[in-house]
Amino acid sequence: MFASTWRDGLTDAQLRAAAHGDAPLVVVAGAGTGKTRTLVARVADLLDRDVPAERILLLTFTRRAADDMLARARDLVGRGSAVPVGGTFHALAHRVLSSHPEGVGLSPDFGVLDPSEATDLMDLMRAEHGLAGSSERFPRASTLVDIYSRCVNRGEPLREVVPAEFPWCAPHLESIGPLFRAYTARKRESNVVDFDDLLLFWRALLAAEGTTRSFDHVLVDEYQDVNALQVDIVRLLAPDGRGLTIVGDEAQSIYGFRGADSRLLRETIASLPDATVIRLEENFRSRQPILDVANEVRPREDDEGLSLRSTRGDGPTPRLVHCHDAAGEARAIVTAILEAHEEGLPLREQAVLVRAAHHSDLVEVELTARRVPYRKYGGLRFLEAAHVRDFVAAVRLLDSPRDEVAWYRLLRLHEAIGTARARDLIDAVRELRVDPLEQWPDLVAQVTPTARDGLSTTLATLLAARDHARAADRADAVIEAIRPLITGRYPDAVTRLGDLERLAGAAGDARSLRAWLAEVTLDPPHSTSDLAGPPHLDEDFVIISTIHSAKGLEWSAVHVPHVIDGVIPIDMALGSDDGLLEERRLFYVAVTRARDTLRLYAPLRLPHHRHAADDRHSFAPISRFVDDVVRARLVVEEQLPAREEPVTPVGRASLDLDHLW
């Protein structure tokens, strides 16, 4: 027996969960109650009990969470070689499909469409169906992908989902059905799957396998964020509930827009009559005054009143800071961050958590102006940036020279090739018998003289990229092929090419560029800086993150700007009770990220439009979640009109430019 240390420092409840036998187990874990630690201990216990590592499956919300937990479990058990299986639902599905592609009618080299590529394909279908330029506005491709995804993940028919959640699209209901059928058919023809297919196909494979179990133990983290499809998968993985461990907290369910439904946690518990439910309420993260706020914010509808108690005792009372406007708010936040830094708190222990990525714009300006380094997580995904998509399209053509979406994107980057000519060329691609990329001169012959040089350079260079086997070299060669296109198209081409070079470097010695790209698609970098690998220890920077991306993380000091109605809760969620409830849970998640200090900010006035040149403002009422009871637990501070610099009228002379002409 190894000197296992996983029991050290666990509470009674955590220990009971960790050492629980094989019967179904549900851990209801409030924020900061050592959920990760408990799961790690449970994995360690299983390994200790000689459950073979490859018979243990750990499903988590992010790949990073899985890697982190598995590494910690191995450290505890002290066994270097045993590697339990772990990852996100989507990553696991990809792994399973890669070994049995024929089971669902895919050929072995199938590709994974990232959401932006899925949108491109939907756009292409939309155009082919003549729905693009019709008189009434037809839903945008991205909306269509949302609708499609909602139907698949919830297992609900189109005619129910659209009226309920996308009422403005209801007039087009008749056209959407055939469109989705075409979208699905085209994916099959092109041998690609989207994210939803990964889950769908995994479920189909599991159902076909019947009762053969691949895993003795299945542990599911963040269960409150699973959708119906994922529940099915879990049920098929552990049909009788034996060996099933689920961990969740209804009050932290914040992915409703992705088909998650916090009620599924309760339904799952109800469906497992012999399940043991263990509740973790002792909070090791936050000072009590922060939890006092959290307990008030926590929606009571969700459970029988789980209430957090701090083991860390008293601390400073959280503050609510009223500011004049968003600029004043940004100044107040940065000032507070710098003061804490002066007193010895590293920048990386301080986070600014926002509802939507753009809410940190002014904070970023202020940080930059005062030369404070920061990193931003969430918001525009790296893979969604136009130049990265251009690159991905080119890479895709190397392996799948008949991928129409990729051709469409790449062709239109050229001078004198627009939508119409690109479509003609794609028709030509379809006609070509052998590899269309190798026959590039045939394609070039069909374009106008203006386009000829550019296109032949691109395609010839791209074809040459096939000569490189090593993933990073191949990626570099693809960059060479699209370099002129990037340079010609984007004013900030240098930065963008730098991004791509970093991306290419990260591919390193991967098995194949294509496989590597599929992995990146499923587990994308949160920011370009992520590609550079883990930051050096001596680097210090403030964290800016969306609340969604902050899930599972914690900082000593947390700043939440824009705690006003219309942002938290966001105005588009005000239409339904469910929407409003989810916003409340989101606020709860934000509040419970803080260990020692929490500051909420409410600007008095906000501009009507984000980039508006005019000075139209509206007055911003404080968030309805900060009611009298919550307010009573806060120190309220006024930082009203920022002292204006006295305005000295300039003399006419300094405005006179005559001497310049």
Next chain:
DNA sequence: GACTTGCGACTTTTT
């Protein structure tokens, strides 16, 4: 006929 350019409107959250 097709492409380019310019303008205005809009932009939640993510595997």
Next chain:
DNA sequence: GTCGCAAGTC
């Protein structure tokens, strides 16, 4: 930053 639309140009 991106999309759709309209007018102007090859």
